[in-house]
Amino acid sequence: MTTPLATIADALIEFILSLLNDPEAAAEYDANPEAALASAGLAECTAEDVRAVAPIIVDRPDVHPTPHPNPPGPGPKPPVEKEIWNIANNFHIDNRATIVDQSVNQNIWAKGDVNQIFDQEANVASGDESVAAGDDASVDNSTTDVTVGDVAVGNDTTNVDITDSFDDESTNTDTDTTVVADESFNNDASTDTDTTVVADESFNDVVVEETDTSYDYDNSGNIASDDAVVYTEETDQP
Known part of the structure; x- marks a missing residue:
């Protein structure tokens, strides 16, 4: 069973007012807040519930801040030792005092007048970067800058306006030419000649030799031979 919201708000207001009116109840709450809330039936209340009833409690005429x-x-006060250490750790003494003592300490016993002449001179160089000299001294405080590389000499200032930063204004044109050449520019000096030659028997030379052969038979002489015949051949050359 849940507790109605109005009942929780009323119980919470009464509980807080009891803490304001009773110092002993406030001490008990301070000692053990959870037990004090549980005994009042407010164990389930939340911080939002307390913030909701706070304006009602503050607006009551008997409640004052x-x-x-x-x-x-x-x-x-800090001890003496600490103060001394603060001074010693944060300050220092620049002990560079210069004392020039040219006094004369002497005892003179004389029966008559005594004349003394003291001609002391002291050249004192005191402080950082001080210079002492017995005579005239020339100090050159000029500054010389030496630059290696491009060196500009002189105090003249020259303003030069440069157009196009000295760029080369020449024009380069790339031209592609395509040439179609027949027979690679070779000159054709040949001559075509048609000659018709009619040759009989393919230029063959025919040599005809006629040989007349006559035979004379002479049967007047017989050679000792059976049926021997002797003939003589005559050839006529053309």
């Missing part, structure tokens, strides 16, 4: 406590007084 508690004055702020007095601010704490100054703490104890």
